[in-house]
Amino acid sequence: MDRLDSIRLFVRVVERGSFSAAAREAGIGQSAASKQVAALEAHLGTQLLLRTSRKLRMTETGQAFYASAAQLLDDYAALERLAGRGQSAPAGLVRISVAPVFGRLYIVPNLHEFLECHPGISVDMWVSHRQVNLVENGIDLAIRHGDLADSAMTARKLAxxxxxxxxxxxxxxxxxxxxxxxxxxxxxxxxxxxxxxxxxxxxxxxxxxxxxxxxxxxxxxxxxxxxxxxxxxxxxxxxxxxxxxxxxxxxxxxxxxxxxxxxxxLPISAVYPSRRGLTVKVRLMIDFVDAIIRRDLCAPEGAGLLDAT
Structure with a gap:
């Protein structure tokens, strides 16, 4: 397995939350996956993951490496598409954090539209009324309500x-x-x-x-x-x-x-880690949520309650 595959496996482990899930997706054994990430850590000379019996947690270095690695993989996929190789449409997993009411009322009822338009993209939704650490939890995007306090994140105000x-x-x-x-x-x-x-x-x-x-x-x-x-x-x-x-x-x-x-x-904002940048699949998800807000809440034919930006 080459270095790019090792990085891809590390990103899978972070986003799936376990070596076993990432190994199944990669088609290898759990032990092989663990050894491969350990070899990557040895090559970098630093620990990326803290392994316990209950869960995996990224180190501070691991968080920074994950953000850059995820961006690297997205950029590489974009280069392949540009060169006419690989997939012609965006693909991969988008992990989005939303408040329970917002997800139930607006995202889930309309999600079939997004999935039909982008068959290569899958969605993992984290539902909580509390703000979660996006980088630590491997989350690509959060829809947040109210003033933003985390300057390490990049935000796009939706309404x-x-x-x-x-x-x-x-x-x-x-x-x-x-x-x-x-x-x-x-x-x-x-x-x-x-x-x-x-x-x-x-x-x-x-x-x-x-x-x-x-x-x-x-x-x-x-x-x-x-x-x-x-x-x-x-x-x-x-x-x-x-x-x-x-x-x-x-x-x-x-x-x-x-x-x-x-x-x-109160503002409604789309927030994502600034170090990772705005990937194609995340931009598509933001545009999707923005369209729902404009149609169902801002437009006169909708509720007409919110002010769109």
């Missing part, structure tokens, strides 16, 4: 989602409609918690003065899917990014209030 205040018509019929943020103290408010702290609701009136409401209710959660479900179950008023409840607003299952009071707006 901005306003924070809106909604509940079911049934709830409003029973308890009335709040006409200003101060009236929320008389309502059941479903709060979002982050690290066990309740996130306040921020509004801005016509005079520009911010009004902060600390939601108080009998139910709260740290998961957007549960907040959405609570609103639909008539448990109270919720204050959420518009994309989370766009289908229900369009159908009338939920009703928006306090629209005269401006709330904050």
């Amino acid at each position: 901005s989602s306003p924070i809106i205040t909604v509940a079911t018509p049934t709830y409003f019929e029973r308890f009335g409609v709040p006409t200003n943020p101060a009236a929320l103290v008389h309502h059941a408010c479903v709060a979002f918690t982050s690290r066990e702290e309740v996130r306040p609701w921020v509004f801005k009136g016509q005079d520009g003065v911010a009004m902060i409401h600390h939601p108080d209710g009998r139910y709260r959660s740290d998961d957007g899917e549960q907040i959405r479900a609570a609103a639909l179950a008539h448990l109270g008023i919720v204050h959420v990014p518009a994309w989370i409840v766009a289908p229900e607003l369009k159908s009338g299952a939920l009703r928006c209030v306090l629209q005269d009071y401006e709330a904050e707006s």
